[in-house]
Amino acid sequence: MARTDPQVNIRMPAELKERLEQARKLSNRSLNGEIVNRLALSLDADDVADEAPLPKRELPPGAExxxxxxxxxxxxxxxxxxxxxETLLATxxxxxxxxx
Known part of the structure; x- marks a missing residue:
């Protein structure tokens, strides 16, 4: 992300900001980076809702x-x-x- 990217100021509940602060620490991102990543993931999920999933693998015997x-x-x-x-695995x- 470059300093030339547009800035957006938003208001959010203090509890949500605290949750984002905790998440950004776990992912080693800035608060801005965490918010941008989460928004991108949310929008990407909307774009791929109709894609076919990858083939499933069988679970080991006895696993549930x-x-x-x-x-x-x-x-x-x-x-x-x-x-x-990848974000989930990093977390x-x-x-x-x-x-x-």
């Missing part, structure tokens, strides 16, 4: 997943959601690193 995990997995497997998947890595 709940419905919520299944929904997220199907969403993340869409080819154009790679950025969202999980940061969480694991801070937990150890």
């Amino acid at each position: 997943i709940d419905h919520g995990v299944q929904v997220w997995a199907e969403r993340l497997l869409k080819p154009s959601n790679r950025g969202e998947l 999980i890595r940061a969480m694991l690193k801070s937990a150890s």
